[in-house]
Amino acid sequence: MTGTGVGPELIRLTGVNAAYGHHTVIQDVSFHVHEDQFTGIVGPSGSGKTTLLRILLGTMRQSTGAVVRQQGLKVAYVPQLETINWNFPVTVAECVLMARPQRGLFPRTTPQDRRDVARVLDRLGIAELGERHIRDLSGGQQQRMFLARALLRDPQILLLDEPTSGVDITTRHDMLHLLAELHEDGIAIVLTTHDLNGMAAHLPHLVCLNHRVVGEGTPAEVLTPDVLEVTFGARMEVLEHLGMRVIIDEAPQQRTA
Amino acid sequence: MIETLLAPLEYSFFQKGLLVAALSGALLGFIGVYIVLRGMSYIGHGLSHSIFGGFAAVQLFAAQFYAVGAALWGIASALAINGVTRRTRIGADAAIGVVTTASFALGVALFAKFGTSGPAFENALFGSILGITTGQIIGLVAVSVLAVVVVLGRYRALLFATFDPEVAEVSGVNVRRLEAIFMIVLSLSILATLTVVGVTLVAAMLVIPAVVARMLTDSFGRMLMLSTVIGTACGAVGMYLSYFAGVPSGTMIVLVGAAVFCVVLAITGGRGLRRSAGLDTHAGPGVPGVPATTR
Numbered sequence: 312m313t314g315t316g317v318g319p320e321l322i323r324l325t326g327v328n329a330a331y332g333h334h335t336v337i338q339d340v341s342f343h344v345h346e347d348q349f350t351g352i353v354g355p356s357g358s359g360k361t362t363l364l365r366i367l368l369g370t371m372r373q374s375t376g377a378v379v380r381q382q383g384l385k386v387a388y389v390p391q392l393e394t395i396n397w398n399f400p401v402t403v404a405e406c407v408l409m410a411r412p413q414r415g416l417f418p419r420t421t422p423q424d425r426r427d428v429a430r431v432l433d434r435l436g437i438a439e440l441g442e443r444h445i446r447d448l449s450g451g452q453q454q455r456m457f458l459a460r461a462l463l464r465d466p467q468i469l470l471l472d473e474p475t476s477g478v479d480i481t482t483r484h485d486m487l488h489l490l491a492e493l494h495e496d497g498i499a500i501v502l503t504t505h506d507l508n509g510m511a512a513h514l515p516h517l518v519c520l521n522h523r524v525v526g527e528g529t530p531a532e533v534l535t536p537d538v539l540e541v542t543f544g545a546r547m548e549v550l551e552h553l554g555m556r557v558i559i560d561e562a563p564q565q566r567t568a
Numbered sequence: 569m570i571e572t573l574l575a576p577l578e579y580s581f582f583q584k585g586l587l588v589a590a591l592s593g594a595l596l597g598f599i600g601v602y603i604v605l606r607g608m609s610y611i612g613h614g615l616s617h618s619i620f621g622g623f624a625a626v627q628l629f630a631a632q633f634y635a636v637g638a639a640l641w642g643i644a645s646a647l648a649i650n651g652v653t654r655r656t657r658i659g660a661d662a663a664i665g666v667v668t669t670a671s672f673a674l675g676v677a678l679f680a681k682f683g684t685s686g687p688a689f690e691n692a693l694f695g696s697i698l699g700i701t702t703g704q705i706i707g708l709v710a711v712s713v714l715a716v717v718v719v720l721g722r723y724r725a726l727l728f729a730t731f732d733p734e735v736a737e738v739s740g741v742n743v744r745r746l747e748a749i750f751m752i753v754l755s756l757s758i759l760a761t762l763t764v765v766g767v768t769l770v771a772a773m774l775v776i777p778a779v780v781a782r783m784l785t786d787s788f789g790r791m792l793m794l795s796t797v798i799g800t801a802c803g804a805v806g807m808y809l810s811y812f813a814g815v816p817s818g819t820m821i822v823l824v825g826a827a828v829f830c831v832v833l834a835i836t837g838g839r840g841l842r843r844s845a846g847l848d849t850h851a852g853p854g855v856p857g858v859p860a861t862t863r
Binding site: 368369370386387388389390394395396398399400401402405406408409410411412413416417418444446460464 | 720
């Protein structure tokens with residue numbers, strides 16, 4: 312999997328600070344996203360991952376620093392599953408179609424709308440679920456539905472907030488493969504995760520964040536005990552297994568030994 | 569039997585009342601879907617009281633323009649609720665509680681100090697469908713048309729902003745503007761229907777048809793349609809029954825709505841309850857200024 316980012320630049324952050332009231336969440340973050348990038352923003356809860364994602368999305372303004380986006384950039388976003396009201400009365404097809412702007416005064420679903428929804432659902436392997444209520448999907452299917460909604464916008468960059476949070480191992484693997492395929496199709500991907508072994512170690516490019524950027528590079532470059540200690544505030548052991556980094560949280564007694 | 573049933577239709581005031589009750593039920597059922605799905609069921613109760621406060625206050629200074637004044641008062645309250653909810657840690661229910669009760673109390677205090685009760689005041693409190701004027705009917709029709717144009721014209725954007733406001737924003741929907749427009753339509757809808765069902769009952773007609781519709785379907789489009797039909801039917805049947813029962817029309821309209829709710833609950837059972845279970849939860853956007861646990 313490539314994706315360390317050498318193509319044209321889509322978003323550039325320079326010296327960005329962001330705060331909620333007087334509480335500064337990210338400090339002096341400089342970071343750019345290229346057209347062929349596949350990046351994981353790694354850090355513990357409260358480290359500023361979601362804030363950084365919101366600044367990339369443009370739904371939050373930085374207090375200082377510069378954010379420059381490519382003109383006409385098409386961004387799509389997949390939220391955390393936990394933030395959704397799954398009892399909301401929408402079917403899968405209705406949910407996907409939300410991303411298509413309405414034309415005219417009457418909310419008519421055109422044949423083109425139907426074809427496009429069917430195409431993205433098929434692309435994500437959930438073509439037969441269009442009429443199902445969103446509550447009746449598994450966690451993996453729910454993620455695929457949101458990816459389908461994002462793809463309907465034909466995005467250049469896809470941002471995902473903790474896409475594997477709360478899903479089982481099989482679903483996590485499926486999601487990784489699916490994102491790799493979308494990246495191969497030419498979509499830049501930036502996601503947040505605190506899952507080091509299940510997600511971060513498999514990605515081509517990582518940004519370790521703890522209010523500021525602690526490290527940036529490939530997993531081999533940044534998944535080191537020193538960088539992880541500053542990022543997560545705990546000493547971790549890093550092993551090598553079949554060319555992959557495996558991170559082990561040191562037990563408290565090991566730390567004090 | 570049929571003659572008895574048709575008897576009230578011989579009176580023009582009843583024909584007019586039937587039309588207005590059905591239209592009010594349809595309008596509140598239509599708008600109520602968005603209110604219920606946003607977890608803002610209490611807003612109907614709050615705004616109707618707020619507007620009542622506006623009625624009271626405006627009558628003191630410009631009685632001939634009480635409707636315009638009360639509308640502006642209601643719109644200001646609705647926008648204040650929206651603003652407070654978005655910009656602070658206060659949830660929608662608490663913001664509604666603070667803004668609308670303060671508005672109501674201010675209106676009543678002004679009235680108690682300086683005013684005397686008049687017909688508009690009494691009508692706002694209890695509803696007076698049979699005494700409704702042509703101007704009020706025109707107002708109700710105009711607000712209904714406005715609501716249909718706004719909701720259908722921005723159908724997908726409103727649905728997106730109600731379901732997932734943060735992603736809607738990213739996808740090009742101006743959520744703040746849309747919410748403000750919707751709040752204005754809601755305030756005008758409540759104002760236009762106050763004289764039909766009264767302050768205390770307008771909230772019920774915003775919520776009951778939408779909740780019943782939610783119990784019957786899992787599709788948003790069908791819920792919107794069903795809620796409008798149920799609201800219309802409750803308005804018409806309630807109006808009709810009030811003639812025979814000799815009780816105020818607003819009371820009977822709400823009682824019919826409550827009866828429909830009970831019947832649908834009995835039919836759909838657990839399935840209906842499961843569908844309506846999430847109506848008090850709303851996936852709102854991350855409120856600027858409020859750190860979330862995931863940040």
